[in-house]
Amino acid sequence: MYAFEYHRPDSLRKAVNLLAKVEDAKILAGGHTLLPTMKQRLAAPSALIDLNQVPELVGIELRGRSLVIGAMTRHADVETSAVVQQAIPALAELAHMIGDPHVRQRGTIGGSVANNDPAADYPAACVGLGATIVTNQRKIPAEEFFTGLFETALEEGEIVTKIVFPIVARAAYSKFRNPASRYALAGVFVAKRSSDIRVAVTGAGESGVFRLTEFEEALKKRFSPKSLEGLKASPDSLIGDIHADQAYRAQLVAVMARRAVAKAAGR
Incomplete structure (x- = not known):
């Protein structure tokens, strides 16, 4: 790894300010892609902004006919959530299929969506369910969010904050x-x-x-x-x-x- 600064904000506002202020900074969620590429010196950000202490980015709740999941919610929490299992059981089953228990305990839904690995599972759920990706600046329909391999519609300074999934009659993965x-x-x-x-x-x-x-x-x-x-x-x-x-x-x-x-x- 190359040398870098490490920031651990405790609010979304502080995270957004850091991202705007620190040149060439990267957001750290679960770290399953970013940290290995840094270790291989394929990525060399000047700073990491760790979102793991930002409470407003975590949580699962039902709002009317929509399931809302915070970006820093772990795969394991999506998998085991009674709310998800009741509202969209296919989404809980999908989360169970991700990696192994270690990956599911650290990886986050927002990190997976923002990374947009072409073999990741959540992009299929987002597009299949017609989800909306919410950032600190706007709301983006899933089909407009995923733009190519490891590419998304996220602009500089944007952070995924939550994903809104409409509840459907039937779904499976x-x-x-x-x-x-x-x-x-x-x-x-x-x-x-x-x-x-x-x-x-x-x-x-x-x-x-x-x-x-x-x-x-x-x-x-x-x-x-x-x-x-x-x-x-x-x-x-x-x-x-x-x-x-x-x-x-x-x-x-x-x-x-x-x-x-x-x-x-x-x-």
Whole structure:
């Protein structure tokens, strides 16, 4: 690691002021991506602004027909929350699939969303549920927030403060895990709210999370895994790497989509 300053603000206001004042500073949440890259000297911020002591960024609550989760809420807390399990059980199940217990005890939902790893799970839930990403400056629809691999719509000085998930009638997530990292080689989040049906894919797209509109149209006619038989994602826009080539990932996406619909439909 290169030398850096360390700041630990105890309020969002102080964190925002530090981010504006300290040149080339980085926000520290769970640290699962930032700290390893710093150790490898692939990142060299002048300062870290640690959000772990900012109380207003933590918490889970139900507000009307929306589930609101603070950005610094741990994966483990999303997984075990009775509120999440009641409101959107698929989201609690997704959190349980992230990494291992050590990762879930330190990693945060806001850190995952802001990092936008192309194989992360939460982006699929955000897009699939039509979530809104709230920052200290504005509200951003999930589909506008995720802009590319490790890229988001966040601007300089912005900090993710919470994520608002609409409550849907049915939802489920299914993924094929890398056996070592447990990242998604292909993960599909399916959600049904009235006539609005969304199928969001993570781990497979060359530009990150994306929606499968052809699958969505098929499910609008009949919300059943049988509606997806014969449908496949185009391999042209998918990732190919040492773990799975584009054709294999296309097949995985189709299988994970059918499994997610089957779970959502209670089959």
